[in-house]
Amino acid sequence: MADKNNQILEEVTGSDYKYGFYTDIEMDQAPPGLTEDTIRFISAKKNEPQFMLDFRLKAFRHWKTLEEPKWAHVDYPPIKYQDLIYYSAPRKRPKYDSLDEVDPELLETFEKLGIPLDEQKMLAGVAVDAVMDSVSVGSTFKKTLAEHGVIFCSFSEALQKHPELIKKYMGKVVPHTDNFFAALNSAVFSDGSFAYIPKGVRCPLELSTYFRINAANTGQFERTLIVAEEGSYVSYMEGCTAPIRDENQLHAAIVEIIAHKNAEVKYSTVQNWWPGDKQGKGGVYNFVTKRGICEGENAKISWTQVETGSAITWKYPSLILKGDNSTGEFYSVAVTNNKQQADTGTKMIHLGKNTKSTIISKGISGGKSNNSYRGLVKTTRNAENARNFSQCDSLLLGDQCGAHTFPYLDVGNRSSIVEHEATTSKISEDQLFYCLQRGIDMEGAIGLIVNGYAKEVLSKLPMEFAVEAQKLLSISLEGSVG
Amino acid sequence: MLSIKNLTVSIHGKQIIKGLNLEVKEGEVHAIMGPNGSGKSTLASVIAGREMFDVDEGEITYMDQDIFDMAPETRAREGIFLGFQYPVEIPGVSIANFLRTAINEKRKYLGLEPMTGAEFLKLMEEKKKMVEIHSKLTNRSVNEGFSGGEKKKNEIFQMAMLEPRLAILDETDSGLDIDALKVVANGVNKLRRPDNATIVITHYQRLLDYIVPDFVHVLYDGRIIKSGGKELALELENKGYDWVKKETKTDTVS
Ligand SMILES: Nc1ncnc2c1ncn2[C@@H]1O[C@H](COP(=O)(O)OP(=O)(O)OP(=O)(O)O)[C@@H](O)[C@H]1O
Numbered sequence: 128m129a130d131k132n133n134q135i136l137e138e139v140t141g142s143d144y145k146y147g148f149y150t151d152i153e154m155d156q157a158p159p160g161l162t163e164d165t166i167r168f169i170s171a172k173k174n175e176p177q178f179m180l181d182f183r184l185k186a187f188r189h190w191k192t193l194e195e196p197k198w199a200h201v202d203y204p205p206i207k208y209q210d211l212i213y214y215s216a217p218r219k220r221p222k223y224d225s226l227d228e229v230d231p232e233l234l235e236t237f238e239k240l241g242i243p244l245d246e247q248k249m250l251a252g253v254a255v256d257a258v259m260d261s262v263s264v265g266s267t268f269k270k271t272l273a274e275h276g277v278i279f280c281s282f283s284e285a286l287q288k289h290p291e292l293i294k295k296y297m298g299k300v301v302p303h304t305d306n307f308f309a310a311l312n313s314a315v316f317s318d319g320s321f322a323y324i325p326k327g328v329r330c331p332l333e334l335s336t337y338f339r340i341n342a343a344n345t346g347q348f349e350r351t352l353i354v355a356e357e358g359s360y361v362s363y364m365e366g367c368t369a370p371i372r373d374e375n376q377l378h379a380a381i382v383e384i385i386a387h388k389n390a391e392v393k394y395s396t397v398q399n400w401w402p403g404d405k406q407g408k409g410g411v412y413n414f415v416t417k418r419g420i421c422e423g424e425n426a427k428i429s430w431t432q433v434e435t436g437s438a439i440t441w442k443y444p445s446l447i448l449k450g451d452n453s454t455g456e457f458y459s460v461a462v463t464n465n466k467q468q469a470d471t472g473t474k475m476i477h478l479g480k481n482t483k484s485t486i487i488s489k490g491i492s493g494g495k496s497n498n499s500y501r502g503l504v505k506t507t508r509n510a511e512n513a514r515n516f517s518q519c520d521s522l523l524l525g526d527q528c529g530a531h532t533f534p535y536l537d538v539g540n541r542s543s544i545v546e547h548e549a550t551t552s553k554i555s556e557d558q559l560f561y562c563l564q565r566g567i568d569m570e571g572a573i574g575l576i577v578n579g580y581a582k583e584v585l586s587k588l589p590m591e592f593a594v595e596a597q598k599l600l601s602i603s604l605e606g607s608v609g
Numbered sequence: 610m611l612s613i614k615n616l617t618v619s620i621h622g623k624q625i626i627k628g629l630n631l632e633v634k635e636g637e638v639h640a641i642m643g644p645n646g647s648g649k650s651t652l653a654s655v656i657a658g659r660e661m662f663d664v665d666e667g668e669i670t671y672m673d674q675d676i677f678d679m680a681p682e683t684r685a686r687e688g689i690f691l692g693f694q695y696p697v698e699i700p701g702v703s704i705a706n707f708l709r710t711a712i713n714e715k716r717k718y719l720g721l722e723p724m725t726g727a728e729f730l731k732l733m734e735e736k737k738k739m740v741e742i743h744s745k746l747t748n749r750s751v752n753e754g755f756s757g758g759e760k761k762k763n764e765i766f767q768m769a770m771l772e773p774r775l776a777i778l779d780e781t782d783s784g785l786d787i788d789a790l791k792v793v794a795n796g797v798n799k800l801r802r803p804d805n806a807t808i809v810i811t812h813y814q815r816l817l818d819y820i821v822p823d824f825v826h827v828l829y830d831g832r833i834i835k836s837g838g839k840e841l842a843l844e845l846e847n848k849g850y851d852w853v854k855k856e857t858k859t860d861t862v863s
């Protein structure tokens with residue numbers, strides 16, 4: 128298949144003229160297909176500096192030499208990269224005039240999640256009253272941040288206003304050569320977010336609320352870049368508990384986080400892509416590369432993720448502990464239901480001395496889903512006294528789902544201590560009956576039990592999202608047993 | 610309130626309850642005694658709505674409704690409470706959260722507004738005092754790491770919180786020290802009202818010194834083979850179950 132893909136690629140790239148399109152800057156959309164011209168088109172459209180175009184082209188040339196990874200424990204029909212559209216102008220106009228026009232099923236979910244009405248409108252793409260518009264919320268927010276010197280804006284805006292920072296940090300944690308999807312993203316990424324916290328600044332706001340309002344418009348190939356300078360602190364939340372439907376099936380994002388000396392980054396993400404119907408049709412494929420680096424001494428990155436969406440998730444967030452005494456924490460809950468497939472995991476790479484890491488991973492599978500966890504813990508020769516503790520638990524609902532754990536330990540230093548624990552459990556009929564007997568119905572019971580199981584992770588989320596995330600877990604598992 | 614007629618229950622084709630009759634009226638306390646494996650817990654489970662058992666014959670009405678038309682959670686919301694012989698652990702779910710969910714589900718069913726956090730806390734404090742439960746226990750996960758006795762006390766605490774109309778306590782006295790036994794019995798007595806009823810399943814007549822039953826039934830091999838007043842419990846303790854068995858063989862009373 129990969130051969131065939133390459134063949135098609137070669138055909139297309141080798142004979143541009145056949146499909147020959149002249150870069151028309153007025154067009155709202157690039158024609159389907161991926162060639163150097165597509166990339167030049169995107170870059171020109173966004174008025175990017177030269178270095179950015181060079182970066183993209185280099186990534187593209189590299190991508191052409193790669194084959195799509197096949198080793199993940201997942202199964203999906205081949206993606207036709209040449210049929211995709213790699214650029215379309217951001218949709219600005221709301222799709223609907225009132226909530227009445229929105230899919231009632233979606234509204235019901237918003238209701239269950241307890242999302243405020245105005246936010247519901249924004250998420251669903253409904254025109255919002257002048258009273259509470261995202262622009263004004265956004266601008267007060269930005270003003271406060273600016274007073275502290277914090278930069279928080281879209282990637283495109285950052286490229287115009289702070290090209291030197293982008294040039295300095297972009298691709299430093301996830302280089303374009305990292306993997307197939309990272310190369311693709313680096314070549315064609317549409318937009319994303321940039322956060323920069325100057326030296327010694329404690330970011331006065333959770334970089335989250337604002338984000339959620341805008342989350343509904345996430346692109347297909349996003350990039351996030353977070354840079355925390357020496358001694359700074361930031362809590363950054365991205366994603367959305369509301370289900371996001373998207374006509375783009377393939378999503379390949381990149382997230383890069385850099386924590387300098389004594390800096391701390393708390394990164395939380397809730398992902399709830401449309402998983403497709405019960406047969407798994409129409410769901411989003413989420414192939415993302417996320418990585419953080421503790422660059423300096425005593426740096427700390429704490430990573431929390433709640434993952435309930437996507438038809439297919441392929442995701443291995445990793446943390447590189449480079450600075451001596453740096454700390455990495457990773458807390459994850461991944462839910463799969465119906466025919467969802469997830470192949471996720473985390474990598475902790477200990478490079479510095481006295482580096483410490485913790486991994487708590489909770490997988491929950493219901494329906495006919497498949498949930499695989501791969502964990503890699505690596506300590507290198509210089510990582511004296513490195514310590515890791517990993518706990519990977521799986522919870523099964525019913526007999527038709529699967530959970531697989533693949534721990535890889537690569538210990539290169541004798542003084543390092545690496546501990547791994549894994550458990551697999553089932554929701555027992557006794558537990559369910561106990562809840563029923565107290566008047567809690569089946570769905571409520573599953574919700575309670577699952578949230579109890581995932582509590583250790585959920586408690587790490589920023590308050591406002593913790594509550595929603597709890598509801599989200601219950602909703603995602605509706606109809607998962609019996 | 611509860612009326613069981615000719616109930617026959619089996620599991621995997623094996624008959625466990627074999628034509629059982631029982632009548633419980635408002636304000637009454639019934640004690641059910643009987644040897645291990647005679648079907649006491651099975652009876653309690655069937656009343657509560659456990660699906661793993663097959664009801665082959667007979668009927669149960671609760672508050673004039675056919676109980677088999679009600680889902681287990683509906684029965685609970687209609688006031689049936691089962692104090693489990695073996696309470697299960699639910700890791701990560703605090704007792705407070707668990708009970709608040711349960712109470713609000715019930716209130717929703719009854720068409721009432723959910724209880725606010727403050728109201729709930731007040732109720733919890735009140736009931737904790739009533740059943741003399743340590744205040745820290747309610748912050749812990751449901752039954753997780755509880756001692757045997759703590760689990761049983763927690764069942765009584767839940768009963769106090771949910772204020773059932775019909776409480777079935779399945780060996781809630783087993784594993785309790787003498788002080789705890791008094792506390793549990795005290796709790797049950799305090800909750801006793803003219804319009805509710807209690808069924809206590811026990812092996813020990815000792816409990817019946819504290820919770821004085823109106824009726825004592827002997828459940829033997831899936832049937833109630835003898836019923837009487839509280840003296841029956843004493844007699845059983847002295848003479849053992851063989852005595853009733855022999856007696857019923859000659860009398861064939863039911
Ligand atoms: N799930 C089950 N599968 C198979 N047999 C069962 C099951 N549950 C109960 N039984 C059987 O039914 C019979 C009655 O069990 P039950 O638990 O009702 O007894 P009990 O009177 O409560 O006993 P004890 O005094 O020991 O608590 C026993 O023989 C038991 O083995």
Ligand SMILES: [Mg+2]
Binds near residue numbers: 651694779
């Ligand atoms: Mg029993």
